[in-house]
Amino acid sequence: MxxxxxxxxxxxxxxxxxxxxxxxxxxxxxxxxxxxxxxxxxxxxxxxxxxxxxxxxxxxxxxxxxxxxxxxxxxxxxxxxxxxxxxxxxxxxxxxxxxxxxxxxxxxxxxxxxxxxxxxxxxxxxxxxxxxxxxxxxxxxxxxxxxxxxxxxxxxxxxxxxxxxxxxxxxxxxxxxxxxxxxxxxxxxxxxxxxxxxxxxxxxxxxxxxxxxxxxxxxxxxxxxxxxxxxxxxxxxxxxxxxxxxTLPKPGIAGKIFAFLIPACIIGLIVAGFIYGGVHAGTQILSTWFLWNAIPAAIFTAIAFGHPIAILVGFIGAPFTSLCPFIGIGFCTAIVQATVCKPKVSDMETLQDDVNFKGFYKNRILRTLLVFILSSIGSTIGTFIGGADIISILNNIH
Structure with missing residues (x-):
């Protein structure tokens, strides 16, 4: 050669x-x-x-x-x-x-x-x-x-x-x-x-x-x-x-376990709250989990200028989708956003030109994708903070 x-x-x-x-x-x-x-x-x-x-x-x-x-x-x-x-x-x-x-x-x-x-x-x-x-x-x-x-x-x-x-x-x-x-x-x-x-x-x-x-x-x-x-x-x-x-890399066994482990742990902590702390502690833990997931998801959807219905879906849906490994809140909010604010022909024609700060909020396609990403980030933040807060509440139960 x-x-x-x-x-x-x-x-x-x-x-x-x-x-x-x-x-x-x-x-x-x-x-x-x-x-x-x-x-x-x-x-x-x-x-x-x-x-x-x-x-x-x-x-x-x-x-x-x-x-x-x-x-x-x-x-x-x-x-x-x-x-x-x-x-x-x-x-x-x-x-x-x-x-x-x-x-x-x-x-x-x-x-x-x-x-x-x-x-x-x-x-x-x-x-x-x-x-x-x-x-x-x-x-x-x-x-x-x-x-x-x-x-x-x-x-x-x-x-x-x-x-x-x-x-x-x-x-x-x-x-x-x-x-x-x-x-x-x-x-x-x-x-x-x-x-x-x-x-x-x-x-x-x-x-x-x-x-x-x-x-x-x-x-x-x-x-x-x-x-x-x-x-x-x-x-x-x-x-x-x-x-x-x-070909696509197959998810490792650790990734599959992790996807189910967090929801299982959270559900276990909520149940433990009711068992060891009674109705009052259990209800407090449940509301803590709900609000820590709901509020960040709704706020981040709002930051993306999501439609009010998409923000509401983010608020209500995030606490539940966080416990389900098969669907994320980003999918839910984005589907609602795309349905309520349907992209126009002009959005498709200017799609590449609009990939900038203003364009993400002006173009309906890009705004839907922004809703998808940001609501997912908000829910993820809420999951980790909410889980930590639940553990803190359980530690204070005597």
Missing amino acids: GIDAMSQTQIQLDFNGRKITLVGTAHVSKESVEEVKETIKNIKPDCVAVELDEKRAESIKNPSRYSQLDLVKILKRKEGFLLLANLILSSYQRRMGLNAGVKPGDEMIAAMNAAEENKIACTLVDRPIQITLKRAWGKNTFLGKCKLLATLFASAFSNEEVDPNEIEKLKERNEMDSMMDELSEYMPVIKEVLIDERDRYLASKIWDSEGNNIVAVLGAGHLPGVQAYLEKLGNDQASSNVKELA
Whole structure:
């Protein structure tokens, strides 16, 4: 196997005559668009591999895709967080691209168009975004999920403008190494799922692409990892079977136990209050649990500017959903919010533009998602504080 470092953004690998050229791009870079076109034109590969999955490719080609959005169905499928994360990530890239004069994914479109124009086979080699986001969420700890939410909202509400020159630096190896090191330290699970797993997935799909001369267009941050895994595949040190990376991680037995343990403990503490403290103590514990769950859930729903009925549902429902591992209060309040304040066509048309502080309250879709997230946070806070308060009351029973 030979390696020819063609430039800072390109790597050419030779596996006994089978050539794979990796083209590293910044996803909102004019230079990347032109580089992709020129590379495909000059190399004339047998196949062009693109860092996209089918849904992301369709979304890039069809910017009005959100006009068919059914928010209630998404909430029922428990994909509210996935939609929110996807919107924030794509909106952040879009804002970066405005300063550079391009839209996110333009270099991928350029690669697909160049392949079509030159009658070259084109294959999509990225893992479905839903799988990636679900794995990132499912593999995270509670603290990790809090960090992820905080990071997403910080990027959504940020008004920071990115200089086009800074965007170009994203293709430089030292800049990417620094970013990867920071991400690895702050959110190691996210780095593992978003970068490491996808490096392996991308490399395997590129390796399985047809032809002896392949050009792969991918984000510059994936270059080192994809190159390393391709070299392992070329030396028969790894398998291109990545089936396990395309499935959702099964909840561990500890997670299943924990989901039932807290409700069981709370119910046990309430029953203990009635047994050892009589009706007065039992009633006090019951009301404590109810108010500690009801008030934060209602307050956080109100902070999201939820409809009064959604706030009421949060107040009444949180004490009960906190004791049920199968349904959360966020689902209940969001369904009510989406039903009472049905999204308009204009909300769907401006969805990506509205991913900012004002937009979350103006756009009915985003406000519903905000109700979903904040009411869930309020109920979680109430569960822990309420449980601690119940234990304190029981300790005072003589």
